[in-house]
Amino acid sequence: MSLENELKELIIEALMLEDVEVGDIGTDEPLFVEGLGLDSIDALELAMAIDKRYGVRIKADDEQNRQIFSNVRSLAAYVGQHRAA
Numbered sequence: 001m002s003l004e005n006e007l008k009e010l011i012i013e014a015l016m017l018e019d020v021e022v023g024d025i026g027t028d029e030p031l032f033v034e035g036l037g038l039d040s041i042d043a044l045e046l047a048m049a050i051d052k053r054y055g056v057r058i059k060a061d062d063e064q065n066r067q068i069f070s071n072v073r074s075l076a077a078y079v080g081q082h083r084a085a
Contacts, residue, residue, distance in 0.1 A: 002076075003076045003079065003080055004027050004072050004073060004076045005022055007050075007072055007075055007076055007079065008022045008025045008072055009022055010046070010049055010050065010053060011025065011031075011036070011046060011072075012025075013049070014045055014046055014048075014049035015038070015042050015045060015046065017036075020036075025072060026071075026072075027071065027072045027073045028071050028072075028073055029071055029072075030070060030071055031069055031070065031071060031072070031075075032069065032070075035071070043065070043069055044060065046069075047060070050075075050079060054079050054083040055083055056078070056079050056082045056083050058078075
């Protein structure tokens with residue numbers, strides 16, 4: 001399974017999105033406001049889930065957060081670069 005699909009599953013799991021399936025989340029679709037409509041609390045929960053599963057810590061005050069969380073593709077690229085071996 002690709003990292004992008006793993007992250008889609010993690011988003012659904014961590015945020016308890018009951019009516020959403022992996023295929024419903026577009027890889028290049030925005031995660032916040034439009035697209036999935038996530039908010040800052042969702043970002044925090046997702047960041048904690050990513051840290052737990054992949055060992056990648058995303059700081060709340062990181063200036064790159066808007067870019068990191070812009071869509072599944074950018075999130076996968078960040079996690080792929082920074083995850084623990």
